[in-house]
Amino acid sequence: MKTTAKAHTNIALIKYWGKRDESLILPMNNSLSLTLDGFYTTTTVEFQDSLMSDRFYLNDRLIDGKEYARVTAFLDRIREAAGRPDAFAEIHSTNHVPTAAGFASSASGFAALAAAAAKAIDLPTDEQKLSILTRQGSGSACRSIYGGFVEWEKGAKADGSDSHAVPIAPADHWDIRVAAVVLSSAEKKVLSREGMRRTVETSAYYPAWVDSIPDDLAAIKDGIAERDFEKVGEIAEANCLRMHATTLAANPPFSYWHSTTLSIMQAVRDLRSAGVPAFFTIDAGPNVKVLYLPEYEATIKETLRNVPGVHDVTVSRPGQGVSYI
Amino acid sequence: MKTTAKAHTNIALIKYWGKRDESLILPMNNSLSLTLDGFYTTTTVEFQDSLMSDRFYLNDRLIDGKEYARVTAFLDRIREAAGRPDAFAEIHSTNHVPTAAGFASSASGFAALAAAAAKAIDLPTDEQKLSILTRQGSGSACRSIYGGFVEWEKGAKADGSDSHAVPIAPADHWDIRVAAVVLSSAEKKVLSREGMRRTVETSAYYPAWVDSIPDDLAAIKDGIAERDFEKVGEIAEANCLRMHATTLAANPPFSYWHSTTLSIMQAVRDLRSAGVPAFFTIDAGPNVKVLYLPEYEATIKETLRNVPGVHDVTVSRPGQGVSYI
Numbered sequence: 001m002k003t004t005a006k007a008h009t010n011i012a013l014i015k016y017w018g019k020r021d022e023s024l025i026l027p028m029n030n031s032l033s034l035t036l037d038g039f040y041t042t043t044t045v046e047f048q049d050s051l052m053s054d055r056f057y058l059n060d061r062l063i064d065g066k067e068y069a070r071v072t073a074f075l076d077r078i079r080e081a082a083g084r085p086d087a088f089a090e091i092h093s094t095n096h097v098p099t100a101a102g103f104a105s106s107a108s109g110f111a112a113l114a115a116a117a118a119k120a121i122d123l124p125t126d127e128q129k130l131s132i133l134t135r136q137g138s139g140s141a142c143r144s145i146y147g148g149f150v151e152w153e154k155g156a157k158a159d160g161s162d163s164h165a166v167p168i169a170p171a172d173h174w175d176i177r178v179a180a181v182v183l184s185s186a187e188k189k190v191l192s193r194e195g196m197r198r199t200v201e202t203s204a205y206y207p208a209w210v211d212s213i214p215d216d217l218a219a220i221k222d223g224i225a226e227r228d229f230e231k232v233g234e235i236a237e238a239n240c241l242r243m244h245a246t247t248l249a250a251n252p253p254f255s256y257w258h259s260t261t262l263s264i265m266q267a268v269r270d271l272r273s274a275g276v277p278a279f280f281t282i283d284a285g286p287n288v289k290v291l292y293l294p295e296y297e298a299t300i301k302e303t304l305r306n307v308p309g310v311h312d313v314t315v316s317r318p319g320q321g322v323s324y325i
Numbered sequence: 326m327k328t329t330a331k332a333h334t335n336i337a338l339i340k341y342w343g344k345r346d347e348s349l350i351l352p353m354n355n356s357l358s359l360t361l362d363g364f365y366t367t368t369t370v371e372f373q374d375s376l377m378s379d380r381f382y383l384n385d386r387l388i389d390g391k392e393y394a395r396v397t398a399f400l401d402r403i404r405e406a407a408g409r410p411d412a413f414a415e416i417h418s419t420n421h422v423p424t425a426a427g428f429a430s431s432a433s434g435f436a437a438l439a440a441a442a443a444k445a446i447d448l449p450t451d452e453q454k455l456s457i458l459t460r461q462g463s464g465s466a467c468r469s470i471y472g473g474f475v476e477w478e479k480g481a482k483a484d485g486s487d488s489h490a491v492p493i494a495p496a497d498h499w500d501i502r503v504a505a506v507v508l509s510s511a512e513k514k515v516l517s518r519e520g521m522r523r524t525v526e527t528s529a530y531y532p533a534w535v536d537s538i539p540d541d542l543a544a545i546k547d548g549i550a551e552r553d554f555e556k557v558g559e560i561a562e563a564n565c566l567r568m569h570a571t572t573l574a575a576n577p578p579f580s581y582w583h584s585t586t587l588s589i590m591q592a593v594r595d596l597r598s599a600g601v602p603a604f605f606t607i608d609a610g611p612n613v614k615v616l617y618l619p620e621y622e623a624t625i626k627e628t629l630r631n632v633p634g635v636h637d638v639t640v641s642r643p644g645q646g647v648s649y650i
Contacts, residue, residue, distance in 0.1 A: 204537045205530040205570060212529045212574075234577070241573040241580075245530060248570035249537075253563050259584040259591070266584070 038316030233279030260309030363641030558604030585634030
């Protein structure tokens, strides 16, 4: 009954940006990601008859409040699906996502939790069912069920039963790397969930964003199949800029970028001008991820670490999907 | 016959962004500006029978090349309109636009040139005709014919005869100020005319930009009439961000911003958080203009000068339209 699962985080090359259903976490557009070896969560779940509520430990610390509520609400879905609404669990989760890497741990966290809890409670699943389940905990986490390059199909059904990840190419298909560049100053965070919602509701450019996705997806999947780094990098970078542009047309407008974000973007463009193939992508925050090829790793790390305002650079290669340990 | 005219530059609060006719300089959208007292050009034109071609002096220096070609091509339109295709002129132009202010001198330059040349050659004009003429030299220059708050009506006719500026409110209607903030590093300039064209032709967000203008214009004109600084500032800032967002969705994407541009934007937001009403606007380049009320001038200047990467801050109040001296 006691089950441990491991899941990696992922970085979106085509961004998930906007929900069509807040409760089921159904997206407005398909997205595409690369699962990353370097950053993962391990989670152990054991359902115990003696428990009257869940107990959730994160990095050996007992958690309460909002974070606990989100986990236990997610377990409610699993208990219900398994027909055991009164089964409560002890959960131990460890994040191997260096804070300094600037990744949200929700992707690896909810993927590991879903996998461990479903198995612990004997809920029959396959990867697709697990992806659907995981999505309801954290949208982008549904992509972490698979390794390598992964697409999240938005689906069309109101109940979300066709909104899940599908594998595009495994981790060993292509060794491209991701450098996570984190800024020194943890400046005031701009609304992340709230920002997404405000953009969907008010941005003059949001409909055109959604319309632009199918072309990006078709092209980047060709690029991945052909292992065409320039193509994949250019599409990912353009997609990221197009996503961030939607926030500038929200009402009121806002931006996730800090001045150092722009310095890093410029450093990446300068690398390209100097003949080093590198492309950036940015999620809903000021940190930057840089895509590069293995042979340039030393140059990439040195260049990015020398950008004023950069705190740390952590690199990763493609990672595997969820596994049991 | 020897005529001297003076014209001020202007700053767009609703941006001119995209041409529907490159040759006649007809815009895709209406724009709205404030003419600025601090930055102007004086131009003296004299048509002389002895001349076989135009002679153009800028700041006492004889000009040739592209800059000369642009001026003489513009004078061709005036010669033709006046029915004197063989009349050539000596032109002396002086820019009182500190280079450090980061304004293009084309707005004040072409407005002063059009006014002086038309009078010198006895071409009957009124301000509207002068605005139409000026527009064909430099689009945004057509707004500098009038003082204070000015709208450039895009017009609908193919010959451009209804595309000209109209006065919205004179300079003495409202004393709001503009600080021109110039960056230290004159970094490589990104395509200005070329950028506009690429955006019109390729940006996924360009159609929505054009669609968004009528609401901005209606609201900002209310704000100007009511002297509602928050309203005018918010609309101008949002319009600027929406314009720049179109470049991020161009193919390939690009941006006029440098890291210091973002630092200044943040400084302006911080001023607002501290209770100082201030708003920014940015043209097709990295420099920033800040709108503020006279009572905060000392604070604004000090704050902006202290932003790392800022070279200089030059302030101006609303200015008059074109005049003869």
